[in-house]
Amino acid sequence: MSKQQWDTLWINGLIATCEQGYGLIAQGAIAVKNGKIAWVGTMQTLPDHPDNLANHVDDMQGRCVTPGLIDCHSHIVYAGNRSNEFEMRLQGISYEEIAKQGGGIQSTVAATRNASEQELLIQSLPRAQALMASGATTIEIKSGYGLNWETEEKMLRVAKCIEEILPVTIYKTFLGAHTIPIEYRDKPNAYVDLICNEMVPLIAKEKLANAIDVFCEKIAFNLQQTERVFKAAQQHGLAIKCHSEQLSDSGSAILAAKYHALSVDHLEHVSDQGVEAIAKSKTVAVLLPGAFYFLRENKLPPIALLRQHGVPIALASDCNPGTSPILSLLLILNMACTLFRLTPQEALQGVTKYAAQALGLQTTHGTLSVGKTADFAIWNINHPAELAYYLGGSPLYSLVKKGSACNSLCNTDIN
Numbered sequence: 001m002s003k004q005q006w007d008t009l010w011i012n013g014l015i016a017t018c019e020q021g022y023g024l025i026a027q028g029a030i031a032v033k034n035g036k037i038a039w040v041g042t043m044q045t046l047p048d049h050p051d052n053l054a055n056h057v058d059d060m061q062g063r064c065v066t067p068g069l070i071d072c073h074s075h076i077v078y079a080g081n082r083s084n085e086f087e088m089r090l091q092g093i094s095y096e097e098i099a100k101q102g103g104g105i106q107s108t109v110a111a112t113r114n115a116s117e118q119e120l121l122i123q124s125l126p127r128a129q130a131l132m133a134s135g136a137t138t139i140e141i142k143s144g145y146g147l148n149w150e151t152e153e154k155m156l157r158v159a160k161c162i163e164e165i166l167p168v169t170i171y172k173t174f175l176g177a178h179t180i181p182i183e184y185r186d187k188p189n190a191y192v193d194l195i196c197n198e199m200v201p202l203i204a205k206e207k208l209a210n211a212i213d214v215f216c217e218k219i220a221f222n223l224q225q226t227e228r229v230f231k232a233a234q235q236h237g238l239a240i241k242c243h244s245e246q247l248s249d250s251g252s253a254i255l256a257a258k259y260h261a262l263s264v265d266h267l268e269h270v271s272d273q274g275v276e277a278i279a280k281s282k283t284v285a286v287l288l289p290g291a292f293y294f295l296r297e298n299k300l301p302p303i304a305l306l307r308q309h310g311v312p313i314a315l316a317s318d319c320n321p322g323t324s325p326i327l328s329l330l331l332i333l334n335m336a337c338t339l340f341r342l343t344p345q346e347a348l349q350g351v352t353k354y355a356a357q358a359l360g361l362q363t364t365h366g367t368l369s370v371g372k373t374a375d376f377a378i379w380n381i382n383h384p385a386e387l388a389y390y391l392g393g394s395p396l397y398s399l400v401k402k403g404s405a406c407n408s409l410c411n412t413d414i415n
Contacts, residue, residue, distance in 0.1 A: 006031040006038050006054040008403060013060035015040065016384045017368040018067050018352040021345050030065065032374040032403035040368055063397055064384055066348065067368050068137025068375035069329045070355035073265050073286050073316035076127040077155045078145045079120055080111035082321045105145075105179050108321050112145040112155065120158045127319060128162050130327035134394050137375040137401055139168055140316070140359055142213055144175030149199055152176050156208040167401040169375070171359045173241060174199070174209040177229050179220050192225045196232035204236035210359075211239035211262065216252035223251055230259045239360055245270040246291075257281035263314065263358040267301045268292070275302060279309035284358040286314045287350070289335035290324035303340055313342070314358040315350035333388035344388040374403035
């Protein structure tokens with residue numbers, strides 16, 4: 001048998017395929033050829049001695065292997081931060097008062113508009129590196145802190161640059177419908193016109209994003225405005241996602257299901273009818289425990305109802321400067337278990353198998369299956385449940401991207 005059958009063969013690992021539950025394979029091996037998984041199974045079922053099968057053999061020495069983690073909802077490209085507002089809220093100042101003083105999302109919009117593309121990249125790159133240090137090999141990045149064409153385009157270009165600099169897959173989402181910009185405060189429908197008639201067509205034409213997202217809520221966009229953006233996205237062949245039912249039951253989950261959205265995200269206030277609708281449309285429920293924690297919410301997403309209807313549940317960091325400045329998917333696993341009472345197994349599938357589905361990447365990412373992209377993480381743990389158990393630190397031993405070990409996650413030469 002040719003020594004070149006596989007490029008690399010990793011042996012002696014506890015493999016969590018995440019296909020069905022953990023999908024554990026004890027004393028397992030995983031082979032890679034041309035950046036894709038070529039073989040997965042037990043050491044005993046290898047067709048020959050490892051040295052006769054691959055150009056390079058790597059002994060994992062009993063470590064645990066999972067698919068590379070996927071952060072399917074993040075806002076990591078932005079300028080500045082809002083730590084001052086965090087302090088103000090803890091001093092008893094209301095969000096409304098902070099907003100009147102120029103704070104809130106509009107302060108991030110102003111900072112992001114004022115930052116050069118290079119400055120924005122320099123500030124955003126460490127956030128991507130931090131997520132990778134917690135095991136992420138794929139990160140969704142939303143725009144939404146520009147609210148004008150120039151800055152929205154700049155944010156999406158920076159997201160693309162991150163992918164060019166780091167060994168990570170970036171899925172780009174256009175979130176022009178994040179909130180109403182100050183200059184359109186008295187004419188919100190005109191801003192929706194701008195999004196639908198000018199921004200979305202340009203996004204599609206220039207292939208700047210894979211999907212669109214809308215924040216459907218009383219403080220952002222109503223159902224009619226949201227549907228207009230969905231229709232524009234559908235017309236231009238862009239996938240649909242939705243910030244849905246975070247603060248109230250707006251009916252946006254039902255609307256998103258009507259348009260076969262990839263995901264509906266947040267869902268603390270989703271109705272029974274909303275859960276039934278997304279179950280029928282096979283839309284993924286993306287839960288965001290970081291925002292729930294940071295905002296000290298007490299209205300839980302209906303976990304039992306989602307389980308009952310067989311809705312796939314994904315998890316994500318929702319990393320953003322205002323409500324979830326969290327840079328670790330491992331912390332999100334723990335929060336999902338402790339706050340939402342997910343099991344560690346459900347949590348792990350939430351950042352692998354179902355996170356991939358939330359991005360429409362389920363045929364190429366999310367599980368350790370033959371033919372899929374060889375993105376995986378090797379951990380200094382004895383069982384995958386430990387990923388949700390520990391708080392602080394990262395047991396990551398090695399990150400493998402398209403079959404190549406990432407010896408450095410921090411290639412920051414951006415000049």
